[in-house]
Amino acid sequence: MTTTQDEIPEATEDAAEHQEYRSLGQDVWRQFRRHKGAVIGLAILTIIVFAAVAGPFLYPVDPFGINVPIANQAPSWGHLMGTDNLGRDVLARVLVGGRISLAVGFAAMLFGLVIGTAVGIISGYFRRWDGPLMRVTDLFLALPILPLLLVVILLFRDSLKDAFGPSLGIFILVVTIIGLTSWMPTARVVRSDVLALKEREFILAAQSIGTRKRNVIFRHILPNVMSPVMVAGALGVAVAILTESALSFLGLGFPADFPTWGRLLFDAKDYLQLSPMRVIWPGVFISLTVMSVNFIGDGIRDALDPKLRSL
Amino acid sequence: MARYAVRRLLFAIPTLVGISFILFVILDLAPGDPTGQLPLTIPAETREAIREALGLNDPFMIKWLKWMQLMFINEPLHLTGELFNSCLGDCEGRSRIISWSSRGPAMDTIIERLPQTMWVLGLALIFGIIIAIPVGVISAYKQYSWFDNAGTFFTMVGYSLPTFFTGLLAIVIFSVWLGWFPSFYKTTHTVVWTDWSSIVFQFKQMIMPVTVLSLFNAAALTRFTRSAMLDNLNEDYVRTARAKGLRESAVIIRHAMRNSMIPVVTLIALQIPGIFAGAIITEQIFRINGLGQLLIVAIGQNDIPMVQTLTFMFAVLIVLFNLVADLMYGVLDPRIRYD
Numbered sequence: 313m314t315t316t317q318d319e320i321p322e323a324t325e326d327a328a329e330h331q332e333y334r335s336l337g338q339d340v341w342r343q344f345r346r347h348k349g350a351v352i353g354l355a356i357l358t359i360i361v362f363a364a365v366a367g368p369f370l371y372p373v374d375p376f377g378i379n380v381p382i383a384n385q386a387p388s389w390g391h392l393m394g395t396d397n398l399g400r401d402v403l404a405r406v407l408v409g410g411r412i413s414l415a416v417g418f419a420a421m422l423f424g425l426v427i428g429t430a431v432g433i434i435s436g437y438f439r440r441w442d443g444p445l446m447r448v449t450d451l452f453l454a455l456p457i458l459p460l461l462l463v464v465i466l467l468f469r470d471s472l473k474d475a476f477g478p479s480l481g482i483f484i485l486v487v488t489i490i491g492l493t494s495w496m497p498t499a500r501v502v503r504s505d506v507l508a509l510k511e512r513e514f515i516l517a518a519q520s521i522g523t524r525k526r527n528v529i530f531r532h533i534l535p536n537v538m539s540p541v542m543v544a545g546a547l548g549v550a551v552a553i554l555t556e557s558a559l560s561f562l563g564l565g566f567p568a569d570f571p572t573w574g575r576l577l578f579d580a581k582d583y584l585q586l587s588p589m590r591v592i593w594p595g596v597f598i599s600l601t602v603m604s605v606n607f608i609g610d611g612i613r614d615a616l617d618p619k620l621r622s623l
Numbered sequence: 624m625a626r627y628a629v630r631r632l633l634f635a636i637p638t639l640v641g642i643s644f645i646l647f648v649i650l651d652l653a654p655g656d657p658t659g660q661l662p663l664t665i666p667a668e669t670r671e672a673i674r675e676a677l678g679l680n681d682p683f684m685i686k687w688l689k690w691m692q693l694m695f696i697n698e699p700l701h702l703t704g705e706l707f708n709s710c711l712g713d714c715e716g717r718s719r720i721i722s723w724s725s726r727g728p729a730m731d732t733i734i735e736r737l738p739q740t741m742w743v744l745g746l747a748l749i750f751g752i753i754i755a756i757p758v759g760v761i762s763a764y765k766q767y768s769w770f771d772n773a774g775t776f777f778t779m780v781g782y783s784l785p786t787f788f789t790g791l792l793a794i795v796i797f798s799v800w801l802g803w804f805p806s807f808y809k810t811t812h813t814v815v816w817t818d819w820s821s822i823v824f825q826f827k828q829m830i831m832p833v834t835v836l837s838l839f840n841a842a843a844l845t846r847f848t849r850s851a852m853l854d855n856l857n858e859d860y861v862r863t864a865r866a867k868g869l870r871e872s873a874v875i876i877r878h879a880m881r882n883s884m885i886p887v888v889t890l891i892a893l894q895i896p897g898i899f900a901g902a903i904i905t906e907q908i909f910r911i912n913g914l915g916q917l918l919i920v921a922i923g924q925n926d927i928p929m930v931q932t933l934t935f936m937f938a939v940l941i942v943l944f945n946l947v948a949d950l951m952y953g954v955l956d957p958r959i960r961y962d
Binding site: 349450451453454455456457458459460462463464466467497550554557558561562563564574577580581584585588591592595598599602603606607 | 638641642645646649650779780782783784785787788791792794795798799800806893896897899900903904907908918919922925930931933934937938941942945
């Protein structure tokens with residue numbers, strides 16, 4: 313993780329001298345480490361994920377403990393990020409909120425990625441489906457996503473709350489709708505890759521020995537489109553976290569007792585005069601997460617590009 | 624060119640019909656009863672009569688077709704009538720989409736709110752382009768220079784900072800701590816062009832929302848411009864242009880930049896829903912009473928016709944902006960005009 317700069321030229325010289333066998337994974341990792349921003353991003357993301365997962369155990373302050381006499385305090389040693397309008401510890405709330413925000417980000421990304429990859433492979437591989445599926449993709453790209461998400465949440469919130477309970481219900485709703493509205497870029501990239509792959513000799517060979525279509529897709533096509541899918545996945549996490557925060561910020565995401573980062577911002581914005589620092593913390597966490605994920609996405613893209621790797 | 628424009632315009636219609644269908648499916652699938660918020664003292668048969676009068680018992684396709692008639696025929700007729708101060712068709716008895724909360728035509732409220740949104744959004748888009756294109760071009764031309772490194776870092780930061788954070792940050796710094804600008808937008812303020820102080824006030828209250836939104840737009844655009852320029856600067860035609868002795872500025876501006884704008888325009892078109900989402904959030908932060916704020920209020924009031932019409936209007940605006948991007952595409956790339 314922590315690679316110093318002077319290690320890198322040494323490693324490349326080594327490789328040039330010995331010409332030792334290296335696997336694709338090692339090659340990719342070596343190239344990834346050269347992208348300074350991506351390495352720093354990976355380090356920051358690891359720290360944030362660790363803080364969100366283990367933080368509440370290491371910092372055992374109740375994020376829901378109301379203590380009105382100490383409300384609206386500025387950061388101090390007792391409360392590192394200060395307290396909110398009900399005297400709750402902001403750091404504890406940011407740590408707990410990170411769990412939900414990150415969970416939504418990764419779950420929605422996976423959901424969107426599965427849909428996008430499936431649509432991309434089907435429309436790239438099966439000619440008959442290409443036209444209709446691409447029309448649907450174009451239609452989804454022209455949808456006013458944010459208004460639509462708000463409408464869907466308004467209409468379905470209560471029934472899902474009744475069915476799965478307040479936290480799980482909203483979680484399922486938010487993950488589903490973000491996934492359903494963020495698959496289009498993945499589908500387009502995967503489709504264009506599959507269209508090119510389909511004409512290659514190894515696919516023709518696989519088809520000519522009578523491999524079933526399902527196996528051609530899963531054994532030969534899918535592994536070869538993994539690199540654009542991984543880049544799309546990294547960017548998808550960023551988009552999902554931002555969308556969830558935007559929904560919570562507009563007051564239509566998670567309910568008040570589930571402090572996601574966006575919800576914390578939403579709650580803090582009414583106390584800008586009293587405790588301006590309350591806005592900074594969740595905002596910094598959202599921005600840092602999104603930024604490191606974007607840098608990691610850049611790093612993966614460079615690392616998987618064979619033109620750059622062979623240098 | 625005109626034929627191309629008309630063809631693109633005709634392509635927009637099925638898209639809009641498709642979007643209205645998706646909207647309708649969502650609203651139809653939604654559980655819950657629109658008469659649920661009426662007082663419980665209303666007897667069951669009256670409630671049923673209300674449902675009947677609202678047309679809630681019609682089958683799905685009938686409801687959709689009725690709404691399409693309102694949206695695609697009645698409202699445009701009314702609008703053109705208003706525009707030319709005349710009466711088109713049955714302008715007295717024409718039914719329109721009525722908001723449940725204001726009891727007035729939803730479209731009238733939307734027309735009232737449209738200018739605020741378009742001002743902020745349009746200025747932010749223009750400033751974003753004015754910042755992004757030179758920065759992107761210079762970054763690519765001097766790749767890996769300090770300017771490029773700084774530019775790349777700042778665009779990454781700008782791309783990652785959500786508007787709802789930068790907006791609040793701007794308020795904390797410039798309104799709370801420094802007190803330079805008002806923290807909310809006063810829509811009742813009318814600009815009198817002869818009164819200097821009213822112009823200054825308008826400028827002061829526009830500066831924060833427009834800056835926040837244009838920096839967000841500029842970040843994405845700079846990235847696109849830089850990578851498109853990088854692709855083009857290594858092309859053979861650039862070398863040819865240099866070899867035949869063209870001035871460097873002509874090589875960059877007339878040859879490389881014009882070709883780079885083609886993918887950039889496509890990417891701008893793909894960004895447009897995101898730009899509208901940014902505008903909705905910015906309106907919410909700075910309390911601008913534009914379309915986004917209207918949507919949030921309508922959602923809070925469960926005003927389904929208003930929400931439906933507004934969402935559809937957002938779709939219309941997005942399709943319209945896409946159309947403009949497509950036409951620009953036709954101007955930039957002469958090859959696609961004739962196919």
